[in-house]
Amino acid sequence: xxxxxxxxxxxxxxxxxxxxxxxxxxxxxxxxxxxxxxxxxxxxxxxxxxxxxxxxxxxxxxxxxxxxxxxxxxxxxxxxxxxxxxxxxxxxxxxxxxxxxxxxxxxxxxxxxxxxxxxxxxxxxxxxxxxxxxxxxxxxxxxxxxxxxxxxxxxxxxxxxxxxxxxxxxxxxxxxxxxxxxxxxxxxxxxxxxxxxxxxxxxxxxxxxxxxxxxxxxxxxxxxxxxxxxxxxxxxxxxxxxxxxxxxxxxxxxxxxxxxxxxxxxxxxxxxxxxxxxxxxxxxxxxxxxxxxxxxxxxxxxxxxxxxxxxxxxxxxxxxxxxxxxxxx
Amino acid sequence: xxxxxxxxxxxxxxxxxxxxxxxxxxxxxxxxxxxxxxxxxxxxxxxxxxxxxxxxxxxxxxxxxxxxxxxxxxxxxxxxxxxxxxxxxxxxxxxxxxxxxxxxxxxxxxxxxxxxxxxxxxxxxxxxxxxxxxxxxxxxxxxxxxxxxxxxxxxxxxxxxxxxxxxxxxxxxxxxxxxxxxxxxxxxxxxxxxxxxxxxxxxxxxxxxxxxxxxxxxxxxxxxxxxxxxxxxxxxxxxxxxxxxxxxxxxxxxxxxxxxxxxxxxxxxxxxxxxxxxxxxxxxxxxxxxxxxxxxx
Amino acid sequence: xxxxxxxxxxxxxxxxxxxxxxxxxxxxxxxxxxxxxxxxxxxxxxxxxxxxxxxxxxxxxxxxxxxxxxxxxxxxxxxxxxxxxxxxxxxxxxxxxxxxxxxxxxxxxxxxxxxxxxxxxxxxxxxxxxxxxxxxxxxxxxxxxxxxxxxxxxxxxxxxxxxxxxxxxxxxxxxxxxxxxxxxxxxxxxxxxxxxxxxxxxxxxxxxxxxxxxxxxxxxxxxxxxxxxxxxxxxxxxxxxxxxxxxxxxxxxxx
Numbered sequence: 001x002x003x004x005x006x007x008x009x010x011x012x013x014x015x016x017x018x019x020x021x022x023x024x025x026x027x028x029x030x031x032x033x034x035x036x037x038x039x040x041x042x043x044x045x046x047x048x049x050x051x052x053x054x055x056x057x058x059x060x061x062x063x064x065x066x067x068x069x070x071x072x073x074x075x076x077x078x079x080x081x082x083x084x085x086x087x088x089x090x091x092x093x094x095x096x097x098x099x100x101x102x103x104x105x106x107x108x109x110x111x112x113x114x115x116x117x118x119x120x121x122x123x124x125x126x127x128x129x130x131x132x133x134x135x136x137x138x139x140x141x142x143x144x145x146x147x148x149x150x151x152x153x154x155x156x157x158x159x160x161x162x163x164x165x166x167x168x169x170x171x172x173x174x175x176x177x178x179x180x181x182x183x184x185x186x187x188x189x190x191x192x193x194x195x196x197x198x199x200x201x202x203x204x205x206x207x208x209x210x211x212x213x214x215x216x217x218x219x220x221x222x223x224x225x226x227x228x229x230x231x232x233x234x235x236x237x238x239x240x241x242x243x244x245x246x247x248x249x250x251x252x253x254x255x256x257x258x259x260x261x262x263x264x265x266x267x268x269x270x271x272x273x274x275x276x277x278x279x280x281x282x283x284x285x286x287x288x289x290x291x292x293x294x295x296x297x298x299x300x301x302x303x304x305x306x307x308x309x310x311x312x313x314x315x316x317x318x319x320x321x322x323x324x325x326x327x328x329x
Numbered sequence: 330x331x332x333x334x335x336x337x338x339x340x341x342x343x344x345x346x347x348x349x350x351x352x353x354x355x356x357x358x359x360x361x362x363x364x365x366x367x368x369x370x371x372x373x374x375x376x377x378x379x380x381x382x383x384x385x386x387x388x389x390x391x392x393x394x395x396x397x398x399x400x401x402x403x404x405x406x407x408x409x410x411x412x413x414x415x416x417x418x419x420x421x422x423x424x425x426x427x428x429x430x431x432x433x434x435x436x437x438x439x440x441x442x443x444x445x446x447x448x449x450x451x452x453x454x455x456x457x458x459x460x461x462x463x464x465x466x467x468x469x470x471x472x473x474x475x476x477x478x479x480x481x482x483x484x485x486x487x488x489x490x491x492x493x494x495x496x497x498x499x500x501x502x503x504x505x506x507x508x509x510x511x512x513x514x515x516x517x518x519x520x521x522x523x524x525x526x527x528x529x530x531x532x533x534x535x536x537x538x539x540x541x542x543x544x545x546x547x548x549x550x551x552x553x554x555x556x557x558x559x560x561x562x563x564x565x566x567x568x569x570x571x572x573x574x575x576x577x578x579x580x581x582x583x584x585x586x587x588x589x590x591x592x593x594x595x596x597x598x599x600x601x602x603x604x605x606x607x608x609x610x611x612x613x614x615x616x617x618x619x620x621x622x623x624x625x626x
Numbered sequence: 627x628x629x630x631x632x633x634x635x636x637x638x639x640x641x642x643x644x645x646x647x648x649x650x651x652x653x654x655x656x657x658x659x660x661x662x663x664x665x666x667x668x669x670x671x672x673x674x675x676x677x678x679x680x681x682x683x684x685x686x687x688x689x690x691x692x693x694x695x696x697x698x699x700x701x702x703x704x705x706x707x708x709x710x711x712x713x714x715x716x717x718x719x720x721x722x723x724x725x726x727x728x729x730x731x732x733x734x735x736x737x738x739x740x741x742x743x744x745x746x747x748x749x750x751x752x753x754x755x756x757x758x759x760x761x762x763x764x765x766x767x768x769x770x771x772x773x774x775x776x777x778x779x780x781x782x783x784x785x786x787x788x789x790x791x792x793x794x795x796x797x798x799x800x801x802x803x804x805x806x807x808x809x810x811x812x813x814x815x816x817x818x819x820x821x822x823x824x825x826x827x828x829x830x831x832x833x834x835x836x837x838x839x840x841x842x843x844x845x846x847x848x849x850x851x852x853x854x855x856x857x858x859x860x861x862x863x864x865x866x867x868x869x870x871x872x873x874x875x876x877x878x879x880x881x
Contacts, residue, residue, distance in 0.1 A: 059424055125611050131423055132366050133610055136559060140603030143556070147600040184743055191742035192728070192735050192753065195721070199729045202718035209674055209712075211704035211733025211796050220739055250552070254435055261428055304442030304548075307435060315432035318425050319417050 014179065025171045033171065034239065035283050040174030041235045042275040044181045046259040047268065048228030053257075054265035055189060056221040057201025058127070059135040061253050063229050065142030068149060068248035069118055070111035070230030071237035072156055075165045076100070077107035078238070083164045090160065091153040104168035108234045115230020116223050118145075123222040127215065142253065149245040161244025169239035177235060178272075181228060185268050188224075197221050201266070251307075255282070258314050285309060333467045338589040339582075344473045344542065346581025347480035351535035352558035353565070353573035354487070355407075355528025361504035361568035362524055364423065368430040369410060370532060371555015372437035375548065377403035377533030378452065378540045379445050385453045392455045400533040407529025408522050416518070434552075441548030452544035472541050479538065483531060484574065491570070496523060504568060553599060560606040566619025575617060580605070627652045627800055627832045628673070628708075629692075633682030635668050635856075642668040644856040645682070650800075650849075652688070655826060655833045657847035659840075659867075661876060665856040666836045667713055670802050673834075674710050675700040688799045705733050709798035711789040713805050713836070719778035723769055723788060726777050727760040730795025763791040766825070782809050787821075794829060801825075803835040807842050815839055819846050844868070852876065 024036055045063070052060045079087070081099050092098075102110070126137045149156045156162070188194045196217050199207040208214050237243050259278045263270030288305035352374055359367045380402055384395035414433040418426040460471040491497035499520050502510040511517050539554070540546065561580045565572025580602055588595050609616065628650045635643040642665045650656050658666050671677045673684055678697045686695045686706060695703055709730075718726050735756070737749040764770045767787040772780060777788060786806060793801060806822070807815045819842055826833055837843050843850060844864040852860040852867060854876040860867060867873055 053424070057424070059427060126607065129610055129614060132360075132364070132427070133563065133614065135427060136366065136556075136563065137607055137610060139556070140560070140606050144600045144603050147597055151596040187743045187745060188739075191745075191749070192732050192737075192756065193739045193742050195725055195729050196732045198721055198725070199718050199732075202720055203716050205676065205700075206712065206716035206718065207729070208700040209676075209704055209710055209716075210730050210792065211701050211709075212729070213699075213701045224739075251435075254431060257428065257431065265424070302443050303447055304439040307439035308443055311432045311436035311439060315414055315429050315436065318421075318429045318432065319414070 017175070017179070021171050021175055035280060036171060037169060037174040037235075037239050039276045039279045040171070040178040041169075041232050041239065042256070042259060042279045043178040043272050044174075044228055044235070045232040045256050046263065046271040046275040047181050047185050048225045048232060049256050050260045050263070050266065050268070050271045051185065051188075051197075051228070052222055052225035054260055054267070054271075055194065055201065056197040056218060058218060058222065059131045060138040060222065060225070061135050061250070061257075062122070062138030062142045062226075063256050064248040064250060064252040065138075065145035066115040066119060066226040066229035067233030067236065067252065068142075068145050068245070069115040070233030071243050071248070072149065072162075073111040073114045073230070074104075074107045074234035075162045075237045075243055076155070077102040077110060078104060078166050078168065079162065079164065080166070087157050087160070087162055087164065088154075090158070093157070094154045097155065104166070104173075104238065108173075108231060108238075111234035112227045112231040115233065116227030119226025119229075120219060120223045123219045123226075127218045127222060139250065139253075142248070142250070146245045146248050149248075156245070159245060161242060161247075163242045165237050165241050165243065167238060167241050169235050174235055174239070177231060181231075182268065182272060189268065193217070193220070198266075258310060261314060262317055282306070282310075333465060334589070336465060337467045337469065338585050340469050340473050342582035342585035343578070344476040344581075345585055346578035347477045348535050348539050348542070348577075349554070349558050349561050349581045350574040350577030351480055351483065351531045351538075352554060353561040353577045354570055355532045356559045357562040357565070357567055357570055357573040358500075358504075358524050358528050360562065362500070362507070362521060363415070363419070365415065365426055366430060366559060367415075367528075368427070368555070369414070369433040369437055370407075370528065371551035371553075371558070372434050372441070373403060373407050373410065373529045373551070374532040374536045374539075374555060375441060375551030376406055376437065377529070377536035378546055378550070379441065379548075380533075381537050381540065382450060382452055382546060385455075392453075396534075396537055399537065400530050403533035403536075404526040404530035407525040407532070410529075411521060411525040416521075434555075438549055438552065445546075445548055447548065450546040452540035452546055454541050454544055458541050472538065476538050476542065479534065483534065487527070487531075487570070490527075496520065500524060557602045560602045563606060563616055564609050566616030569616070569618045572616055572618035627654070627686070627688055628834070629683075629685040629687065630669070630673070631683045631685065633669075633672060633679045633684065635665070635672055635677060636680045641856050643672065643679075646853075646856075646858055648851060648858075650832060650834060652832050653826075653830075654849060655822070655835070655847050657843040657850040658834065658836045658853060659838070659843055659850060660853035664853040666853055667804060668856075669853070670710060670804055670834075670836065673703075673802065674708060675703045686800070701733070704796055704798075707797070707799040708802065709793040709796045709800075710802035711786070711793055711804055711806065713808070715782075715785050715789055717777040717785055717788060717792070719776070721777060722774050723777055723780065724757075724760055724764065724773040726788060727763050727791050727795050728756060730792040731756040731759060733796055760795060763794050766794075767791045767821070783814050786810070790821075790825075794825065797829075798831065800832045800834065803833065803837075805836055805838060807837055807839045810839075812841075815842060818842070822846055 028036060049063055052058050076097055077100055080101050084093050084098055122141050126134060129137055150159050196212050199210065199212060200214060200217055204214060259274045260271060262278060263274030285306045288309060289303050355370050356367060359365060377399060381395060381399040384390065384399050385392050388395065410433060414429050415426060418429055458472045461468045462471055462474065491500055499515045503515060503517065503520055557580060558577065561576035562573045564579060565576030583605065584598060584601055587601055588598060630646055630648045633643055633646045634641065646669060658669065660666055668677065672679045675698050683694055684696045686693050686708065688707060695706065718729065735752060737752055741749040761770060764773055767790060769784060769788055769791065772784065777785065780788060790806065807818050810818060822833065823846055825831060847864065850862065850864060850867045851858060852873050859872045859876060860870045
């Protein structure tokens, strides 16, 4: 009875969401559509980090690295040969990559798989560390990825970045993936494995004494999280059309962390709502950074102000409201 | 590479290592007591440089007085940072306080962009430091020698402070066993404030010398040295001051030598520290001089 | 069921357990007593793999086959059939009561993570069984009405019982109870004694328990081990222990 109700409610929610997206897709201009796309992508990214940091209680700061892997995989796999030739004018691309041209879906999945694979390879040694060390090691890993991508010119085009990535991401891709991710998270967390993740977060020693293999479960959570981060990165690359290694600095991880913390660590609903709010707010507060002309008066923006506001929000939330702004109690 | 080249690199490596060591001490002292990675430490270092910059350029105070006051002032900022961002969270889960530390770091960086502007500025180097010393056929700038010397003096002072003074001993007691020490009537808040002051003070001294050595100032300049110095502290064994110094030198010398011996890998310079970190953590998770802590069940 | 041979555990210079020997037979209830700091919990930690002993062996032999479990990880040991409770209760605080027990089932699960996410029929069936079993165990410890409360909101005595239910969910053959009666009033303590004997029969358990309540130890243990300063100073049935001079000395000091 209760279960049927939930199914019915979810179905209604789903239909309403799709209808709203359909309408928005028709009426919004390009700029606003882009923000709507970003909302969907950040839902996926926020949830992927929440899985690792919120549900499993690991403290990973490597998200930007996994996103970079996903973004570059999608870009290189989907760009047509002549586009690659134009991009790689400093140093030609490796021959076996030059003529590859996949369609978006397999490229996106490949992006996720590559990120997940790296998550697995990195996670296996690094997840033996405890929280602080894990944070710094994953942060280090993300930096290494960025440095490597800057230097491997014949694969990534180095610091020049890649331009002209086919713009495949639209509302249906970004939000479709977001909805699938939400469902996946709900099912995962409700199930036995998700509960085991929660147990690890609550008390590692007790979890282990109840027969939970800490290491395999942590690696599992970390790999799934990095897979989703890679998918998010791939969607982002195909939305923006241009990527370069500097996009994937720590700031990017910080933005996602902000979403997770505002929404509440370990809250799916919270992450979804806060992904939308933060993405819109980031755009809405852009005026803080840039000058805007109101016709009669020009307001001078100050570069950096937006991030000052956001970092204050982040600190305010953790200091004054630890459960997150949006988590219901 | 001849002997002369090697000498040059060695001198550079030691001076960079000294700077890393000075900053790493701040990380290790704070971690020793609070078990907190003070992510904002690198940005405190950046503030120290900017404060000195404005002091030298916009006042008529002699440069050496500015240096001293700027370091003290930066120390006070560090103390304030702890009061605002960390103290309210002392009893909270570790992840919360780490997030606050990251927030503080980003706040300081962007505050820097807002107040100091994003464009690079040139550090006003007092003429004294522009001298070049000729040694064994190579010319090495004077500052390359001054840096290790100042570092050595500060280290001696710090060692005296933590081994011989009452406050220093309380500090060590607190990092050995927080709970017991707090029951012994040690004023924890005061000790923690002093720890943050010393750490930030040393970071500022390091920052000033950094500014003389690498005179380009940017609001984000603290991020990378900050991360690297934390790594230095971890490599040496976090919580251990000697370890932090050792880690600083290993990292500084290692970086310079990597570029000197394998110029092709110059682009990977910033990755070197992180790779070293991951290797060390896997081989000896407690760092070279760290002690193992077992959780009570 | 369990044999410990010449086990010594040193932490730096401190000897927490010194050449400790024990042989527990199937179906016994064995008590471990001793003054505070005698090293009782250390022995539990060595058995369950939280610590690796400095010397000596731990052997688990629920059947004819002997297995050296020294130095295995806690989760491996739990899977072999040894589960425990903790002296300073370690529940999954933020999770519901029923989830705490449900997680105890996790080590038995056969479905992989994919069938769990996709809710394949095999997983659904397993989940149903796990849930039914969890509810049954909660009824057993009298917590079925609290199943949706958060674990940390329960009163102390209930938390102790929840820990036992969680341990039972792992389907152990050997159950280690670390001070199960701590903080309980005489009424609750009497109920607990009945309960322990009850679960022993129903789940065919062997029980090894640490306890300070002499009433409990003397009342239900067939065999009692007395530990002092990491060494075994006496061993025998309750009647023998109560009159042993070394035990009296350890507890009351030398005249």
